[in-house]
Amino acid sequence: MLEVKGLSVHYGPIHAVKGIDLRIDRGEIVALLGANGAGKTTALKAIVGLLPYAGEVWYESRRLPQGAAEKMARRGLVLVPEGRGILSRMSVEENLWMGAYVRRDRSAVVRDIAGMIERFPILRERRNAPAGLLSGGEQQMLAIARALLARPRLLVLDEPSLGLAPLMVERVFEIVSDLRRTGLTVLLVEQKARQALSVADRAYVIELGRVSAAGPAAELAHGSALADAFLGGER
Amino acid sequence: MSTYAAGLSADIGIALLGGLSVYVILATGQLSLGNAAFMAVGAYLASALTVYAGLPLTAALMLAGLASGFLGVLVGFPALRLRGIYLAMATLGFGEMTRSFFLDFAPAGGAGGFRGMGPVSTAYIWAWSASLLVGVVLLERSRLWLEFRAVNDDERAADLIGLNTTAIKVGAFGLGAAIAGVAGGLFAYHQLYIEPGMFGFDRSIEMVLYVVLGGSTVAVGPLLGATLLVLLPEFLRFLADWRLAAFGALLILVLLFRRQGIIDRGMFRGLSRRKWATP
Numbered sequence: 001m002l003e004v005k006g007l008s009v010h011y012g013p014i015h016a017v018k019g020i021d022l023r024i025d026r027g028e029i030v031a032l033l034g035a036n037g038a039g040k041t042t043a044l045k046a047i048v049g050l051l052p053y054a055g056e057v058w059y060e061s062r063r064l065p066q067g068a069a070e071k072m073a074r075r076g077l078v079l080v081p082e083g084r085g086i087l088s089r090m091s092v093e094e095n096l097w098m099g100a101y102v103r104r105d106r107s108a109v110v111r112d113i114a115g116m117i118e119r120f121p122i123l124r125e126r127r128n129a130p131a132g133l134l135s136g137g138e139q140q141m142l143a144i145a146r147a148l149l150a151r152p153r154l155l156v157l158d159e160p161s162l163g164l165a166p167l168m169v170e171r172v173f174e175i176v177s178d179l180r181r182t183g184l185t186v187l188l189v190e191q192k193a194r195q196a197l198s199v200a201d202r203a204y205v206i207e208l209g210r211v212s213a214a215g216p217a218a219e220l221a222h223g224s225a226l227a228d229a230f231l232g233g234e235r
Numbered sequence: 236m237s238t239y240a241a242g243l244s245a246d247i248g249i250a251l252l253g254g255l256s257v258y259v260i261l262a263t264g265q266l267s268l269g270n271a272a273f274m275a276v277g278a279y280l281a282s283a284l285t286v287y288a289g290l291p292l293t294a295a296l297m298l299a300g301l302a303s304g305f306l307g308v309l310v311g312f313p314a315l316r317l318r319g320i321y322l323a324m325a326t327l328g329f330g331e332m333t334r335s336f337f338l339d340f341a342p343a344g345g346a347g348g349f350r351g352m353g354p355v356s357t358a359y360i361w362a363w364s365a366s367l368l369v370g371v372v373l374l375e376r377s378r379l380w381l382e383f384r385a386v387n388d389d390e391r392a393a394d395l396i397g398l399n400t401t402a403i404k405v406g407a408f409g410l411g412a413a414i415a416g417v418a419g420g421l422f423a424y425h426q427l428y429i430e431p432g433m434f435g436f437d438r439s440i441e442m443v444l445y446v447v448l449g450g451s452t453v454a455v456g457p458l459l460g461a462t463l464l465v466l467l468p469e470f471l472r473f474l475a476d477w478r479l480a481a482f483g484a485l486l487i488l489v490l491l492f493r494r495q496g497i498i499d500r501g502m503f504r505g506l507s508r509r510k511w512a513t514p
Contacts (some may be wrong), residue, residue: 085392222288
């Protein structure tokens with residue numbers, strides 16, 4: 001479904017991502033793991049058109065153009081960015097409507113919003129509140145709900161557990177696990193490697209801008225690659 | 236209605252349009268300090284089309300609005316690269332450039348100004364002002380307005396949702412400029428004489444003040460702001476030389492306690508709420 005070939009990203013003189021290859025098949029949950037500053041978010045931003053890059057990004061057998069972030073949602077590739085990207089001065093309800101912006105089937109959107117607040121009851125309670133007044137966990141629920149309203153075929157979650165209380169982190173991973181049942185394809189970028197591996201089918205470990213390990217989640221969970229990436233193993 | 240009251244009422248109608256022109260652009264998070272320039276273009280064009288070409292005023296105002304709107308779109312594109320204070324400075328520069336242009340543009344009368352327009356009734360001015368206010372209020376209830384606010388809130392997030400932020404920002408500039416153009420045409424016909432000095436920096440600031448004072452999150456905010464800013468100096472006349480100082484102090488007080496302006500969207504939320512999705 002998504003294939004990335006030789007992805008390289010520079011921030012000025014800094015070579016942040018150094019030729020990453022990765023592949024995600026339909027219906028899979030794939031985790032992109034790595035310590036802070038490894039280059040995960042940078043790679044993600046490049047894939048969704050927020051950063052210029054060298055290399056190729058193929059999505060549903062078509063090469064994605066660079067710098068076209070606003071077109072990704074229409075193609076079914078929806079990102080929940082690090083920091084959630086909610087529209088903080090707009091109400092929860094307005095955020096949900098904006099999530100379905102790319103859709104034209106208004107009656108189905110109304111149904112889906114109803115379904116979404118059934119799934120995330122906190123959104124019903126706070127529907128008229130400015131989204132910026134929600135707690136971090138509630139904002140993450142809103143961000144995921146909003147992304148799902150676009151009816152994505154590939155959902156990209158960038159560090160969804162960042163800055164959340166432990167209970168909320170568990171809830172977020174439960175939600176990701178639930179997404180598997182719907183058959184949605186998910187690319188999950190996380191620092192919380194163990195929890196991410198518990199919900200993922202496969203994973204890539206990024207270290208200093210390169211893929212240092214890749215494979216089935218169960219294998220990576222028991223290997224040493226993770227500890228090396230996060231704690232610094234021998235090279 | 237006395238001539239004095241009719242004059243003030245017409246001033247409010249025109250000021251309202253000036254405020255709305257800033258309001259629409261500000262809704263996307265862009266602060267324009269050059270809307271007097273769009274007003275000048277509308278004023279000169281509507282005047283020339285009626286005085287030289289003999290066009291009916293309504294048609295001339297429509298064309299003036301279109302031309303100003305087109306100019307707004309042209310200004311909107313380079314404005315995409317700028318934010319906050321830098322955008323404000325750039326639009327201010329555009330305003331001064333336009334004023335200087337009309338100062339040197341002999342066919343429009345240059346520094347001597349342009350005359351030949353006939354008087355229009357206050358009712359005619361208000362027909363335009365009320366229609367455009369209703370138009371903006373309806374726009375506020377539309378999906379397009381949600382897009383404006385989303386871009387204002389977080390442009391990057393709006394991008395990721397799938398909004399064409401470039402089109403929205405440039406479009407808002409065009410719409411605001413078109414409203415300012417109509418305001419300019421009406422202003423020319425209300426004053427019967429125009430000169431470049433009438434469309435300087437202070438005029439642009441006044442337009443921003445209507446929005447800041449009245450309310451920047453709801454269209455009736457500029458209406459309240461325009462009304463107050465036109466009437467207050469009149470009502471404060473008993474203070475003689477101190478009236479402008481008192482006016483300034485009042486302005487500061489309002490901004491200290493109501494940063495979003497005297498009225499805000501929250502006051503109207505119950506009226507404009509979209510029906511919730513659940514039965």
